[in-house]
Amino acid sequence: MTDAQAPRSREAGKAIDRWLRSHAAQVRLPVSLNAAIGLFGGLLIVLQAWLLARVVDALAIRGQALESVATLLAGMLGVFALRALTAVASERTAFAVAARIKPAMRDMLYAQIEALGPAWTRSQRSGELANTLVDGVESLEKYYALYLPQSALAALVPLSILVFVFPADWLSGLIMLITAPLIPAFMILIGKGAERLNQRQWRRLARMSAHFLDMIEGLTTLKLFNASRAESEIIARISDEYRKSTMAVLRVAFLSSLVLEFLATLSIAMVAVFIGFRLLFGDIHYLPGLFVLLLAPEFYLPLRNMGTQYHARMEAIGAAERMVELMETRPSTVSPAGGSYTVLPPEQPVALRFAAVDFAYTSDTPVLHGLDFALQAGERLAVVGPSGAGKSTLIQLVLGFLHPTGGNILVNGIPLDEIDPQAWLRRLAWVPQKPTLFHGSVLDNIRLGDIEADMDRIREAAANAHADDFIRDLPQGYGTLLGDRGQGLSGGQIQRIALARAFLKNAPLLVLDEPTASLDPDSERLVTAAVERLAQGRTVLSIAHRLDTVRRADRILVMNAGRLAESGSHDELMRIDGLYADLCRAYRGAAA
Template sequence: MKRAAPIRPAMRRRLDGWLRGESRCARVPLRVSVAAGLAGGVALIGQCWLLARIVDALALDHGGLSEIAPCLYLLLLTVGLRVAATVVAERAAFEAGARMRDSLRERLVAHAATLGPTWARTHRAGEVVGTWLDATESVGRYCSGYLPQAALAALIPLAILAFVIPTDWVSGLIMALSAPLVPLFMILIGKGTEALNQAQWRRLAHLGGHLFDAVEGLTTLKLFGASRAEADAVATLSDTYRRATMAVLRVAFLSSLVLEFLATLSIAMVAVYIGFRLYYGAMHLLPGLAVLMIAPEFFRVLRALGSQYHARMEAVAAGEAILALLETPPPPAPAGTRDLPGPVRTVRFEQVWFGHGAAPVLRGVDLALARGRCVAIVGASGAGKTTMADLLLGFLAPDSGRITVDGLDLAAIRPESWRARIAWLPQRPVLFHGTIRDNIRLGRPDADEAALRQAVARAGAEGLIAELPDGYDTVVGDRGQDLSGGEIQRVALARAFLRGADLLVLDEPATGLDAANAALIAASVRALCADCAVLVIAHDTLSVRGADAVFRLTDGRLVPVTRPGDATGAAAPPTPAHHAAALP
């Protein structure tokens, strides 16, 4: 099995510092967890001493129940305090981990929103979701498990040594000398598992991304008869991940075995030494028995730290992916500060150039969109149609040239003011889990019932909603579960009508629909053209036959398309710029 390259020491130190810095949001519950754990450790010392005193009173002094009753009551109280401290410590640790995990998830989602859809298209959705869920879960376990235990591994042994050394300094010396061996071997073995943890995490991210993509494209795989091959590929990836997990577990069990051996050897040394001293009468039973009972607890805390050390290594491996995402620079934010004074009438591309890297995608594009007109852009995949939509929506900025809104440069307009005037209908509209009413009101939550029903009627969705079990209150699943593709499109169109936007951008609105549904969508779009400018993106001219003007995007330039049935059969204007000048 190929191993991943270990994280460089400088990067490891940086990730450790970053993880500790991120834990500041959970500082209060962490302190409560450590304080409660320390209180439980002190109660443990008292419990061992009281048990030793009761045994000494019964075995050597032949005391009765009345003589040991006070010690029994104190022992019950100590046990109760220890149980309460354990419960408080565990709940506070869980709260600390949840706070750190949720804080990171909120930041990751907010940063992904800042990066925009252009960034999202270049990353596998499954791997991104894996970072949001699995990686943050690992960091949460680091905060809830490793951090409190690291503090307790330093505090509780010191408290135990403070009790043992005055009682029996030789046993205390044995404990003090053997205690550093546990974290030393823990770190040495941990270095060997670091690369395995990284490999396991990367395989998990790859498996999650592949499985997510397979589920997304399950219908396509079925249509092309590739589902069996895809299932075999997922099985291969799963088996690879299983082997990586078993390799990590093998080393983890080896680590536990070594730590248990060291702790057992140290406890045995203490027990043998105390046993000989008791045999020769050089030591009283009470202190010897108390030290003997507390010695396993001394090493139990250190062994627990060894177990949680794997949570730290897993968090470091996961933190690398989280930090890479958080440090991805967002695109330049629009610096516009002006608000649009009134309804938008005309939007123009004026000699717009744009390129991803060195190769230009758009070369001096001129185009005009006007209220009441529908303009379509067709072209092959990768021609730059989506790039034009992203430029229009404000997710990208032109390298040169400009986009104007009623003569005002789009770069000077405040993004929120501009996007409030836009409705976007993607190729696959997203419906969330909720009622039909809530889905339609997504862009305008304050819309009244009359406006809602008017938008539904204009979108041709009245019959659809009337046939649903609960009408507007029918609950649909994520991505419009239980609705067909055409029904989802009509609900999304009703959402666009209700929004009352000045510009509507449609990305392949008829893809995957039958002729009847495609005709309904086309009629609804034509009705919407009366109130706004419409830009339709498609792969071919057949799906945009109702557009007022059609342009083909080829080699970064717009070329007018002459269609049968155009006025007098004349050719379209020779250039996009000419067409733009002719629009109102």
């Protein structure tokens, strides 16, 4: 989201606040416990003020001996000890809130991103999503751990104090009752501007995070095109915009603190002045006057703390704006017609049929038009065509990451949309051109194929993929840690680890996207041999670019502009002398 987009209205801010509160059920117990501890602490303050007032009255006014107030002093020590314990308990419960809410929110957001699928995430900036999952969730900690309990205490503690103040001095109680609402009123007025500033700050932070990630991923390109200086200037400008927005938020925060402190101090002074004059004229006794005067700062303290924590609310609303958008984005899944998914027999081979399948990313940009073909169980089908023909979209439809806008995809005669997506993904293995290896050990990366596989099965899969030999030569063998995206391995080694995953998964349907692309001759030979072994006894659908790969297929589909242009074996298509023959001649010319 950019600054050009209009900020959310105040009503939308309230809606985000309601969304945040709706998730408080996950931490209701520790939040309620924290508020109860705070209320108990407030009652201890009343007791402490009463004991202190009686001690001072006895010693300074009545001139009694110190021994006469020993019990009162012992009671004060007990109150001090209890207040210290409540402070520790409050801190512990706040920690419990944070420890519970942050993992729960991250799990929820991750599950939503997973449900939206790779097709959706490719349209987003990775840095913005990472910022939402990391910094955004972190910013919610103070909202749940501090703001929510304090919002309850801001009402409960002052009311509890008033219960004791009114019998002691009704006039001071009336002053407190009248002045108390001024603090939250001013807090809300100032918060109107702070909410907009916080949202802008978070949008700029997300933009900066996304840009930093783009720069790191494209550092080689920037160096090669001598664009580092220009990129540095862009980063400096984005960083300065974030600095300005942060300073604007801080100015409002400092201003609000100053105003709230001034109002609280002025209210306390009013109480003190009224009590002072009435003591002077004998309208109030010293003991109740001192008792009320000691309670006056404690009466306004929860309201002042509420003002301090109100900034946490604004920050949380700014951070949660992106979370709400994410959670409100509806996955492109299609519910099964009968309300429940159809179960595929576990050992049954897989056959596919595209029945007049259309697909469009938007209504005015169709990508596939009336695709109609069958892939028989155990058949090897290669899909070829010029760039932009729709090959990758076809694969995304088979994987279930996209859904047809017209027609149907049938798996063994069952509509794909009626099969449980997780169950369907367990029935296929996917080997792309550029496999993703995660930061972790070689063993962990292979085990993604089957997390319950033992070491013997993993070594067997690696051997079938011609990966076992080079893995054993690594410093720690299968325990060798890899960098992000397999840093430390060659392209051919990464591809063979991806094939080892597919061997380990042992799925009946194999989906390939030219795994030998961009490999050196030796790596290509090993990967080709591994693919041939992996394809035995399986249904294979592959996007093919190399002529040698295409000729191994039982049948070839030729796509052009989202339509099925030709279909047949290599020899049959060469005799037609159509698009496929042109592609073959172009490939031979490029290879020469």
